[in-house]
Amino acid sequence: MSAEQAEKWTILKLLEWTTEYFGKSGSDSPRLDAELLLAEARGCQRIELYTAFNEEPDEAVRTAFRELVRRRGEGTPVSQLLGRKEFYSLSFRVSEDTLIPRPETEHLVIEALDEFKRLGQTNDKLQIADIGTGSGIIAICLAKNLPNAHVSAIDISPAALRIAELNAADHKVQDRIDFIESDLLAKLPATQPLDMICSNPPYVSEAEYAELDKSVRDFEPRQALVGGPDGTETIVRLIDEALPRLKPGGRLIFELSPMIADSVTEHLAHVDAAEDVRVIKDLSGHKRIISVARGK
Numbered sequence: 001m002s003a004e005q006a007e008k009w010t011i012l013k014l015l016e017w018t019t020e021y022f023g024k025s026g027s028d029s030p031r032l033d034a035e036l037l038l039a040e041a042r043g044c045q046r047i048e049l050y051t052a053f054n055e056e057p058d059e060a061v062r063t064a065f066r067e068l069v070r071r072r073g074e075g076t077p078v079s080q081l082l083g084r085k086e087f088y089s090l091s092f093r094v095s096e097d098t099l100i101p102r103p104e105t106e107h108l109v110i111e112a113l114d115e116f117k118r119l120g121q122t123n124d125k126l127q128i129a130d131i132g133t134g135s136g137i138i139a140i141c142l143a144k145n146l147p148n149a150h151v152s153a154i155d156i157s158p159a160a161l162r163i164a165e166l167n168a169a170d171h172k173v174q175d176r177i178d179f180i181e182s183d184l185l186a187k188l189p190a191t192q193p194l195d196m197i198c199s200n201p202p203y204v205s206e207a208e209y210a211e212l213d214k215s216v217r218d219f220e221p222r223q224a225l226v227g228g229p230d231g232t233e234t235i236v237r238l239i240d241e242a243l244p245r246l247k248p249g250g251r252l253i254f255e256l257s258p259m260i261a262d263s264v265t266e267h268l269a270h271v272d273a274a275e276d277v278r279v280i281k282d283l284s285g286h287k288r289i290i291s292v293a294r295g296k
């Protein structure tokens with residue numbers, strides 16, 4: 001290779017250098033991160049980088065990329081740098097005010113949709129609530145997949161609700177979702193009983209939070225993660241508030257940490273209104289979702 005070629009910061013060279021740098025700074029997916037950020041700086045799809053390996057990006061692209069690489073090197077999650085995250089095959093806006101959607105939460109959406117399939121087609125309007133909606137992923141996926149559903153999307157964070165509203169508009173379901181700022185169900189109007197309540201509540205204990213990776217602790221809202229001293233407090237409150245708001249036979253479906261799944265199941269055994277508790281495992285075989293019916 002000539003000295004002139006060695007000097008050239010082609011796309012391939014930028015990717016190789018950045019991959020090595022991210023690898024050393026602790027990223028789990030250094031090459032993917034490098035490609036996503038370079039595509040963002042270049043304003044193209046990731047796949048388009050592959051046909052442009054020998055191209056030298058102009059100074060504006062290199063400057064934008066350098067800034068993204070610097071922030072990623074400091075630990076900022078790629079999704080926050082891109083302002084977007086894929087969930088259930090849809091693209092959602094995220095910000096520092098929202099949890100970054102996790103793949104495990106897709107199990108919750110699947111379980112909720114399966115439950116309606118088991119109940120059979122109905123033309124009746126379905127009333128659903130999503131408690132702790134964050135970026136709105138659960139509410140929006142349910143509204144998109146259930147055309148006769150109306151969803152109340154609740155969060156205690158007004159900043160998260162603003163992102164959820166933008167996401168609902170992006171996915172054209174804003175007419176069937178109400179956004180409500182509330183501590184759990186406190187401000188949800190008690191007009192009619194609900195068919196289903198879904199929630200991915202905060203469920204990390206104080207001790208676990210202290211041990212979380214810096215990339216989570218420093219960049220995602222504490223309020224979205226910590227569910228009280230032992231992680232179960234918000235869930236216990238959710239169970240108390242949610243079951244009475246359901247139609248008889250209606251279901252509360254929520255995500256939780258496998259670490260507290262047994263204690264929450266044990267708690268449910270003593271809740272009079274709770275019936276037919278189902279525990280759903282994630283792809284790693286961990287207890288991840290609980291579905292519980294309101295007794296008839």
Ligand SMILES: C[S@@+](CC[C@H](N)C(=O)[O-])C[C@H]1O[C@@H](n2cnc3c(N)ncnc32)[C@H](O)[C@@H]1O
Nearest residue numbers: 099101132133134155156157183184200202224
């Ligand atoms: C684990 S995040 C889930 C966000 C989103 N549903 C998801 O699955 O990506 C929990 C959400 O609950 C909200 N939250 C925390 N405590 C709450 C409370 N007491 N009442 C309502 N929302 C709450 C947080 O602001 C956060 O958006």
